[in-house]
Amino acid sequence: MFKFSKLALAAATLITLGTQASAKDVWNMPTPYPDGNFHTVNIKAFADDIRAATNGELDIKIHSAGSLVKHPEIKNAVRKGLVPIGEFFLSRLSNENPVFGVDSIPFLATNYDDAKKLWDASRPTIEAELEKQRLKVLFSVPWPPQGLYAKKEVTTAGDLKGVKMRAYNALTERLARLTGAVPTQVEVPDIPQAFATGQVEAMITSPSTGANSKAWDFVSNFIDVQAWIPKNIVVVNAKAYDKLSDEAKAAIEKAAKAAETRGWEASKAETAAKIKILKDNGMKVSTPTDDVLAALKEAGAKMSADWAKESGAAGESILSAYQK
Ligand code: PCA
Numbered sequence: 074m075f076k077f078s079k080l081a082l083a084a085a086t087l088i089t090l091g092t093q094a095s096a097k098d099v100w101n102m103p104t105p106y107p108d109g110n111f112h113t114v115n116i117k118a119f120a121d122d123i124r125a126a127t128n129g130e131l132d133i134k135i136h137s138a139g140s141l142v143k144h145p146e147i148k149n150a151v152r153k154g155l156v157p158i159g160e161f162f163l164s165r166l167s168n169e170n171p172v173f174g175v176d177s178i179p180f181l182a183t184n185y186d187d188a189k190k191l192w193d194a195s196r197p198t199i200e201a202e203l204e205k206q207r208l209k210v211l212f213s214v215p216w217p218p219q220g221l222y223a224k225k226e227v228t229t230a231g232d233l234k235g236v237k238m239r240a241y242n243a244l245t246e247r248l249a250r251l252t253g254a255v256p257t258q259v260e261v262p263d264i265p266q267a268f269a270t271g272q273v274e275a276m277i278t279s280p281s282t283g284a285n286s287k288a289w290d291f292v293s294n295f296i297d298v299q300a301w302i303p304k305n306i307v308v309v310n311a312k313a314y315d316k317l318s319d320e321a322k323a324a325i326e327k328a329a330k331a332a333e334t335r336g337w338e339a340s341k342a343e344t345a346a347k348i349k350i351l352k353d354n355g356m357k358v359s360t361p362t363d364d365v366l367a368a369l370k371e372a373g374a375k376m377s378a379d380w381a382k383e384s385g386a387a388g389e390s391i392l393s394a395y396q397k
Contacts, residue, residue, distance in 0.1 A: 097320075100133045100313075104160040105144035105305075106261055110285050111339045112214060112305050113137050116160060119212075119307075119334035126324035131317070133158065138262050145260075148308070152206050157313035163199070163213060163306040165242045172198050173383040176215075176392055177244045178380055179373030182395075185341055188215050188296040188302035195393035199306075200388055207311040209328040214336030216279040217344040221361070222292045223270075223275040230368035239267060239276035244376065248277070257311045264311035265291065280347035291355035296361050297348065300369060307332075 102120070106112050120133035136142070141150060142150045144161060167174025175195050176182065182191040196362065197213065200210045227233060234253035240246040240260065249256035259267040261282055268274045268291035274291070283295060307329070312348040314322065352358050361369070381388055 086365045097129065098131050099287075100157045100384070101136060101141060102133050102158045102160070103136050103139070103142035103147050103156055104151065105139050105147065105162065107138045107162075109340060111281060111343050112160065112216075112336065115214060115332055115336045115339055116336065117158065119328050122331060123321075123324050123330035126327065127321050131324065131353075132319045136318070139260065143260070148208075148375070150200075151308055151310050152208060153379050154310050154312060156310075158211075158307065158309045160305055162241065163304050168243050170202055170381055171204060171298055172391065174242070174244050174380065175384075175388070177242060177301050178377050179244075179248060179300045180193075180370055181373075182298045182302055182355065183218060185302065187387065188391050191391075191395050192304065195391045198391055203206075203308060204311070208308040209311050209314050211307045211309055212327065212333035212336065213304045213306040214333060215302045215340050216303045217281055217340055217347065218276050218277055218297075218302050220283075220298045220300070221275065221277050221294075221296040221365075222288055222325070223282055223296070224292050224295055225274070225292045227275075227296060227365055228362045229364045232365070233275075233368065237273045237276075239264065239273040241278070246276055248369075248372050248381075251375060252368055252371070260302065268292065279344075281343050282349060284347040284350040287354075288351065289356050292339045293355075293357055295348075295356050295358045296367060297358060298366070300362050308358075315323075322359060 102116070104113055104116060117135055117315045120135060123133060135142050139166065142156060145165070147159040147161045148166065164174040164177035167177065172195065176191060177189065182188045203210055221227060223236070225232065230252070236254045238249040238254040238256050240249055240256040246256040248319070257273055258269070258275060260313070264282070264286045266278070277300065280295070292361050307324070314325070317325070348358060381392070
């Protein structure tokens with residue numbers, strides 16, 4: 074009897090140790106985008122840095138392309154502690170709170186300098202809002218500027234009417250509607266299938282996602298609109314973070330800073346490299362006609378006005394910090 078309880082005690086101790094950071098921690102990390110995508114590559118380097126800095130005590134395993142948790146569920150999975158850490162597309166959360174969507178307002182920030190300014194201006198609010206959900210922001214990395222992919226040529230505003238348009242959040246849905254297109258939500262891994270089955274015939278996304286999806290298999294035109302520069306964000310469950318040793322926390326902080334800097338640089342390099350791949354594979358790459366640009370800008374202006382109304386004082390303070 075005595076022997077047994079001693080054994081039970083030892084087992085209980087082991088189990089307790091297993092949940093503490095001093096033992097080896099394996100963290101499963103869901104991400105939405107494919108292995109070859111530059112965000113995923115950047116996150117793998119982030120995990121490698123942490124593994125090296127902690128001598129393998131904190132081992133982050135990446136599960137890309139929604140393979141462990143589907144994109145729409147990633148934020149809540151981290152929030153609930155089903156996984157300790159995850160990546161998602163920040164402006165997906167604009168339904169919860171418009172401040173999360175500020176980087177996806179058409180034509181507000183369309184080059185990297187402005188996108189960086191907008192991130193600096195919005196980061197404190199976004200961090201505070203996510204902190205309310207016990208989510209700690211580690212880093213955020215932009216996609217290249219968003220452009221229009223279409224099966225048919227789009228040279229006039231009228232060419233967008235009735236077009237079945239892939240959307241990736243509430244804002245792209247709204248933009249599609251405002252230009253007369255018909256939106257459908259499709260996650261990145263499902264893009265080729267959605268085009269192949271005729272569910273969609275156009276989309277607004279980056280040269281990266283176009284090239285990663287082999288867009289030339291299903292569309293011929295890329296119009297380099299440079300309409301906005303949206304971001305992915307990596308967050309950690311605050312409770313899981315708090316349990317870590319000081320050493321592991323420091324390793325995460327350092328790796329996160331490096332990942333943000335590296336990711337922004339990778340994104341800039343990605344833009345021209347992936348446009349070249351689109352061209353090399355026979356796609357027609359063009360700049361928007363005045364008519365198409367005017368239609369998109371008109372829609373963008375409506376969306377900006379709506380956003381300002383919906384986001385209230387929080388939005389106002391982000392915009393005034395951005396415009397400084
Ligand atoms: N690619 C992702 C988000 C923005 C982008 O460039 C997507 O198309 O869903």
